[in-house]
Amino acid sequence: MSVPGKPPRPRKAASKAPAKTVRGRPTKYRAEFAEQARRLALLGQTDVEMAAFFGVAERTIHYWKGAHRDFLQSLKAGKEEADALVAESLYRAAIGGGTITETKVQADADGNIVGRTTEIKQLPANTTAMIFWLKNRQPDKWRDRIEHQADINVDGPGMDELARVFHDRMQQAQERQARTLAERGFLSRGDSNEG
Numbered sequence: 001m002s003v004p005g006k007p008p009r010p011r012k013a014a015s016k017a018p019a020k021t022v023r024g025r026p027t028k029y030r031a032e033f034a035e036q037a038r039r040l041a042l043l044g045q046t047d048v049e050m051a052a053f054f055g056v057a058e059r060t061i062h063y064w065k066g067a068h069r070d071f072l073q074s075l076k077a078g079k080e081e082a083d084a085l086v087a088e089s090l091y092r093a094a095i096g097g098g099t100i101t102e103t104k105v106q107a108d109a110d111g112n113i114v115g116r117t118t119e120i121k122q123l124p125a126n127t128t129a130m131i132f133w134l135k136n137r138q139p140d141k142w143r144d145r146i147e148h149q150a151d152i153n154v155d156g157p158g159m160d161e162l163a164r165v166f167h168d169r170m171q172q173a174q175e176r177q178a179r180t181l182a183e184r185g186f187l188s189r190g191d192s193n194e195g
Helices: 033-042 047-054 058-067 069-095 127-137 159-183
Strands: 099-107 113-122
Touching: 033 047, 033 069, 047 058, 058 069, 069 127
Parallel strands: none
Antiparallel strands: 099 113
16 A cells, blocks of 8 residues: 555565475485385385384384385385295195205214215105195185084073084084095095094
8 A cells, every 4th residue: 555655665576485394303214225125025024023123113114105105116026026935935835846955974983074975855745735725725615614604592592402503513514524524535434533
């Protein structure tokens, strides 16, 4: 607003917007953490263990995943690579066929080496690895647990009735398990554990 008789006030030159102030602590994140995170993921480290390694809280690891794309991608790559290596090892253990070389050294009474023998052994298939693989890859065919729909009214029958129903259901489950094992070749049909 101008006042009569006074010269107008000169305008100030337009200034830049004030610089945005950074709040909070400076980040501990460094670019090299991405490669370290990948290696830790390969070793099977959890987010909690990685946080301890980097000297930060677990929530900081979660923040870094969102704020630093290279960190997140490295973690994913490490976990996927580790999972692939373990899956391959599990598969090889399940099918067997690998070989190990064992060298035996023969020494005389004075400790002088007098002979060496090398033995190559074929590794057998690992039944535990087979079961684990099949239960996870084909759970509908290989799971131990059989789902049942509960049709017992706990409020209705007395304890004797519940005990009878429980005994009948357990008998049915054991018979079903014996049939399944026999179908899969783990048990002949006459070898059920009836007692």
